[in-house]
Every structure is written in C-alpha cells, then in structure tokens.
Amino acid sequence: MNYLSVIGYVMMAMLSFKGYSQSKTPQEKIRILKNGYIIQLTSDNASVKKGSLVIEGDKIKEILYEEVSEIADADIIDITGKYVLPGLVDAHVHLATVPKEERNENNQYMEQQLDKMLFAGITTVRDMAGNAIILGDYKRAVSLGQVKGPDIYHAAMFAGPGYFEMTRRFPSGKRSPKDTPWEQTITDTTTISLAIARAKGAGVSGIKIYSDLSKELVQKITEEAKLQGLQAWAHAAIFPASPMDIAQSKVHSMSHAFDIVYGLDKKGPITREDKVTPIDTKKLDLLLQVMKENNIILDATNYIAENNKLYIGTVITKRAKEFGVKVAVGTDWPYLMEDEIPFYKELRLLVEKSGFTMAEALWSATQIGTESIGLTDRGSIKEGKRADFLITNENPLEGLSQLKDVHLVVKAGVVYKK
Template structure:
C-alpha cells in the first residue's frame, strides 16, 4: 500500500512538472530494447523534441542546452500498448451471487458518471504501469470512454492515450444473457448498439462516428446469435469511409472469424479456437490476432502455437475488466503476458506484441510502439533486461508520454 501511494504521488507530482516539450531532451540509459530485432542497443541516448523522438544515438556529444534525463543502469522500452482494454468497466464477481446476473447487473446499477470515474482511476493506474496507449473496446456505458479520452487529452487527469470505440456493435441482445423484453429495451442500448440488417449496421457505425469513436468494435457472435456476412461487410465499408479500423470479437469456432475476415476487419479479438487455415488466411491478409488469454487454458495455448506457426501478427490485448482487491488495473493488466509465456511465446515476441504490433494495429504505422526517429516519445524504463527477464515489465520505474515525464521512481 505504501508503495502504491508513493507511486501515485510520484506520478501526480511529475504530472504537474512536465519537462519543456519544445526544448531538446536527452534520455541516457544503459540500454534500449530494440523490440523489432529482439536485441539491445547499448549504451543509448534518445533525443526527444516536441513530443517525438528525434534520434537514437550512443555518441558522447550532447548539446549543452539539452535537458538531460539520466536513467543510469535502466533499460528503455517503447511505452506499452494494450489493444483491448475496458477502462470504464469494472466487473464485480460478487454480483454473480445475484441469480443469472453479472454485466447485466453492472449495467443496471452503475451510472455513466461512476463509470467515468472508474475509468479515471484505471487510466491513472495503467499509465503508472507503463501503458501509454490503449484501444478501449466498449463496455463503457454511453460514451464514457470518449469523455475520459478527451479529459486526458486536455490534461485534466493522467492516463494513456485512448483510442475509443464507444458502444460495441452487436447482434440482438448485445452480450447479455436472456432477459425480459422490457429490460432489454432499457439496458441493452446503454452498453451495445444492436444490429439487424445492413442498413442498421451502417447507421450504428455512423452513430459511433458521431459519438466520437476512434475505432469500431463489433461483437460478431454471442450466445446463439451472429452477425451475418452482409452486416459485417456493411460495417467495415462504413468504418473505412470514416477512416476507422474495425476490431472483431469472434469466438466459438472458425465461422464468425471467417465472416469478419472476409468483411475486411483489422483484428480478430479472442479467436480462442481458430484453426490453422484461418490463421494462415489472417497472416496473408495482415489481420492481427489479439489473444486475450488467461493462464492454464490448453486450447488457448494451442491456438497461440498455431498462430505463431502461421506467422500471424499478434497484438497484446488484456481484455481486463474485473475488480481485483489486491492489484490495481495496471498491475493486473501487465500480468496477463504470463498467458503468452505459457503458450511458448519468447520474451522478444511478447515485447513485440505489447509495443510494435499493438502500436501499429491501434495507431497505424510510424506513430507508436517503437523507439525510432519520428515516433512519439512514449518511453518507459525497467531495472533489468526484459529480453532475459520479462517479469521486469511488472515493475516499470519510469514513464514518459509524448515527451512528458509522468512518473519516475528510482
């Protein structure tokens, strides 16, 4: 608890005293983790100006007017990117004690103001844990993700850069279990945009755009209902017209994912049991897999092995949305890499998934996820070499977001 309070104070203090962005800032450290190659560059200097990386160097001649941040023996990494977060969603397992309830109850009893405040707390904890960007994929009530994104952008509170989805598009009933028609009418629209037919699909995307979405989340299948090919194709066409990417939740076999792939989505979320041919198709089309896995589940592990063999690009996604009494949202989120380790991903592959790959999926090429000239200066530091000991990711000691130091605890 003391450590957590210290970390928060540390963050908030630094939040108020950001480095001057327009001046040259040089970060000195023992090494930079080149996630693209899976090797270290050492020693290293990163030159930053106006929120971007200007150059990466090892040379001794630092301009005399530069602000120097000397991180001594630390290892530098790109800021982490979670391609599947739910910052404004806090599932309480105790609610399962209410018969048949869970997210239905949560939707009924948690208003949008509370959700925004839950999101503000989670955003701060995510940033402290090293996440400088998240793609927030729904379950945030009525546009609380957009309000949170805007508040962070205005510097009202600390948090990662957010790519917000607003309400997820879904088949009838969203992801809720069976409920009365009256309850459905009131509760489902608070959380989902129900679709039946291509015209409704187009309308739902346009509503999301109007509400401020940066990306589109579609629930391809839930329970016995799935969106069909025509609906998915309309969603992707409409999203592309608005220059938005589409993240497709697809579970239960190959067909839901295949329909989404044929429609042209950018990522398949979960895809717990995807077969080798479908994964190969994804690799050919450059569609990312976002495995939101938990540890100890054999079918998830086998699917990651198949994905690696097929050459699918894997982007880290935590899908973290539950309350944890012991750990804050950032701490729980970062620990989800353990499932990737168990599935046979190397430390370099895990780091790539959580930086370069998720960065490109979420923001497009050349913006975030690498420490190279032209990229945003989203930089974190850890005490040990993460290529050897990936557990060090759970103890991020320095966070810079877009050239501003937001946390330093060393």
C-alpha cells in the first residue's frame, strides 16, 4: 500500500459522497484513522506498530503501515501518538434485571449505563439474562444509532422449579411472576427443543443454564441449543449438576470462578454442602483439563466475588490461566453504582491477583470476550473485522490508568468522542 492508493481511497470516499451524501448513513463512509500506534494482541503477547486504519462502512478495509502524509478534504482522523486497541467486550452484564418505578426512569437508567460503557471503550456486551423485550428493543436502538451504547447480545435463563419458587416469592425482586420465553422453568418433562425455540424466538443469542438442573438436563439443553444455533452459557455450579458435569457437557462458557469450589471435580449431584476449601489443586487441574479440552471459556467475574469476600475466585482464575483455559472479562456488576467502571476493576484483579500481564488481560477483554458470545467478526484489528476500537492517549499495555485515558471510541465505523 502506498501513498497513491491512499489517495485512491480518498477519491473513492469523495466520489461516494457525491450525489449519495443525502442517502448515505455515517456508517457507509470511508474513514482513515491516520498514524496511530496499532496494538495487535495475542494470547500471551502484544505488538505495537505505527499505522493507519482504512474503514469502509462498519469494517476495517485495510491497515497501512506506511506513513500517511497530507491528504486534504477527506474524512481523515489524525490519531498521531494515540494507541488503538480492539473494542472491549464485557462478557457478563445485566442491563434489564430490576425495573424502576417509572418507565422514564428505566429508560434513563438504561441509556446512562450504555453510555458509560461505550465511552469507556466497551463496544459489545453479553447480557446474561434479563427482560428480552427490553434488551431486544435496546439492541435494535443501539444498532440503528438511536442510542449510544455497545452492541447487545443477550441470554434466556433456564432453571429448575426450585430456583423460581424461591425467587418469584419475593415481590421486591419484581421478576416476572411466571415463565416467559426468556425465563423458563425446565423439568424432566419439558420438551427442550420447544423451550429453546421459544427462547430463540425472543431474539436471544444464548441460553443461560442457571440453577436447579441435573447433569442430564444440562447436557440436553446444551446439545439442543447448539443444534438451533444458540450458545450454551452455564453457571460453573448448577446444583445438582457439578462443575465437572457442566464441563463434560461441552457448554461454551462457565460463569463465576468462585462457584467452582462447589463439588470441584466431583461427578454427579452436588449441594451447597459440597464446598471444597481449601482448594485441592490436583482436583482443580482435573476440571481445568476438561474445560481446556472442550474449549470452555471461564467467565471469572472476580470483582463481584471479592465484593462478597469470595477471594478464591482469583486463585482459581490464576490456575485456569496457567493451564491455558481461556478467561473472559465479565463484571456482573452495575455500571452506575460506582464512579469507576467495573470492567477496570475486573481487569485490575486479573493483573494483580491472577497473574495476567496487561496484554494478556486485554486479550481476554477483547478476543476472548468476543469468543464468549460465539462471534468471529470482531475482537482483533484485522482486515475484514468490524471497526470497533478503543483509542487511548497513552499506551494501555503499560497499565490501567493509561487504558482509562480514552481519546476516542469507534464502534462499527462510527466515531464517538465525549
């Protein structure tokens, strides 16, 4: 790629505006992010190279590693001296769990959290169950650019009757009083294929396999979800299904590292009595081995664990990382409750307590987060991938304060600046 072809792009961009500018959305423009430091991450390393990103529509068309000099009158954004990371992915949020009293309060709350996420560089989230009508509505609003926020991929929650008998008894919880396509009671007599089809009809991307389900049911749900093109996202301990039962069922991800203390490598039914402390590393390794073989992502959620004094989560995550189990960065914590973005706190724990370098934590925060949703169109800076970037003023590989120093966020080719 040389200077001339860069001009070519600019010409194309200018031509494409001519006559069409009225009907073209901002997403269809060609943009060049000029002269930044592009960070390429791998599972255990990172490289930084000066370059420019050519964006066509919502995708990366080309990466140019030669200097791009003076080009007038084009949609060019100079990012000289800035650092470009792929957009971040929060693998565990609950955007629409507990409704507020008033509808406008709901909308305000939703939009504030989405806004806070996006301007921190989070361009995609995995919502691990909530009202699918609201989530679907916001998923659409966000994709149309009506609301500023990350792309939303959400789950339907499947659990046994024991769980719902408990949770639906509390009026303060404001849960739906009965089953909906996104919150279904599953028993041995449930037609699983129909249950999954209902969930799919509600627009979800995955089934959250949550609680009070046997090993056999976890297996059935997982197989049927895959058959119908959905993801199987399980809790790490489901009671009676144990972490080992779940790992052997080949789910796509297991949430909450600290839950692994229940039953650990035990096959067959577990209860809360089966808590294994201290952790037997040999037993933990047996489980991690199965998770690794089955390419199951650990959605660690250690910040919420530490808030509940469950310090074992970071220890289990450290071992998982040493073992080569993929770890996603999920917060499971409200974004408006504290000033600091919970995603940063999750990253901090990976680095300070679970043995991750900043580069490894960012790989988890981008590529592994993407994989946790079953997506392949984003998560790294490559030609053909979505143009989702977090652009910072300083080098984020050096630490969290640099990561927090946001210059711009680009999502699907659209530039967001506070």
